[in-house]
Amino acid sequence: MSKEGQTVVVGRAQKGPKGSQTKLGDGEVDRVKMDKEVVKAVLASPLTVAWPNLPRHLQYAVTQVLPLLLPTEVADYHVSRQRCQKRANRVARTAERAAKRGTNPSTHPTATTTHATGGCPMPEDVTLDPSPSTKSPGCTKKDQSQASVPQASTSGEGERGPARPEILQHLVLGINEMIKALEQQIHVLKMEMMMMADRLALSNGLKSAQVTLPTQRFLPTAPDAPVLPHTSPQLEDRTGDVLLHKPPAALAFVIVPLPDINPPALVDPIPQYCATYNSLVYQHNHLSRIFKSRIKAADWGLVADGTKEEVRVVPLARVEGEMAALAGLRRLACLGIRVSSRYEL
Incomplete structure (x- = not known):
């Protein structure tokens, strides 16, 4: 929308059907003269701040400087943090499913202590209860369910993710x-x-x-x-x-x-x-x-x-x-x- 103005067709107003119809041959009516375009000039708002116009060579120069503004450590941090979050969510879901089934989550292949690809450590706030083995003859079903539920560690430390650059x-x-x-x-x-x-x-x-x-x-x-x-x-x-x-x-x-x-x-x-x-x-x-x-x-x-x-x-x-x-x-x-x-x- 330009500041000088722009012509916009708002609508069409129809005249009355009587007195404005032009009869043609074979009883046809000329509908073109029945319509009238309503034209209104629309101006840009003076309170709107327009975006600046940057030449192409300056845009190209800024694009070439982007790797300096965003070094590789920024991407490494975000990728590692995302892997740690997925890792923590996967461990939490595994522990929850194991608690519902009454099994030991430590036997699950995803309950390892380190991440194979991202090197993300296992959350320290989740530790397995060192209760007696669920396979012992004197262990009841209640003890099995309690042994399989992860418990919070007393240290109170959260998951150690990658260091923020x-x-x-x-x-x-x-x-x-x-x-x-x-x-x-x-x-x-x-x-x-x-x-x-x-x-x-x-x-x-x-x-x-x-x-x-x-x-x-x-x-x-x-x-x-x-x-x-x-x-x-x-x-x-x-x-x-x-x-x-x-x-x-x-x-x-x-x-x-x-x-x-x-x-x-x-x-x-x-x-x-x-x-x-x-x-x-x-x-x-x-x-x-x-x-x-x-x-x-x-x-x-x-x-x-x-x-x-x-x-x-x-x-x-x-x-x-x-x-x-x-x-x-x-x-x-x-x-x-x-x-x-x-x-x-």
Whole structure:
């Protein structure tokens, strides 16, 4: 749908049958003049954020960089984790069937301690009860059923799967995780701007009218309400050692294989979220310069720590299969690269 407009046929309105029928030969009626096309101009919504147009040579360059963004350890981790999950489910189903039949699941061929292909260890939270053998003459049927049921170990440790690679801390995989990450970093940016504005208002009030600070704390969203300086470790400590709730790094690039998404409405919110974040980044950087010029460096905290970077949307061609193969997943509709990653496009 173009911004200039598009002519769309909405419907047809029929005239009355009397007075508009043109009689032809042999009693035929001309039906063409009875119909009237109703034409209405439809414009694109001004609130819709369009996807950027990326040249083909840039798309090809990004495609060549994908193996660096998704190293082989990412695919190995996802494949090994899937094998471990299947292994644990198979052992659990075997134990459940053995408990119903009243047999010993340790004789089942799948109840080995290691996985032959994936090297996944047997879950440690499932151990066989070392009760007397079910073949002994003095063992009753009740004892046999109790001996065949797996029991939880006292260690309380879960299944030890593959180690999570460090590179996954700098990546966001999937549509849902992408939208959650964008929403989170928008919320963090708004809170930082709100706290900088509150501190600026507090400093201006003390210098001009010597306003007495209230004893109670006001909400940051209260209009024209000065608040006490926030002294929580997650905002005041600049070393990062005692941070309680340090948010993850913001996204720098969002890669979407747009032609492979069906329906396309699944990824329609992504350009809107990115545009919202980029507009807040511009406001944050401008407010941060004012904040640093009026507030002492010792009182900056983390709200004005560094300049924020905009997030860039990179729509690609039909490369979802290649991206999913590099990540070791069946499908991969979105790939996000955080600013903390050592690789840049």
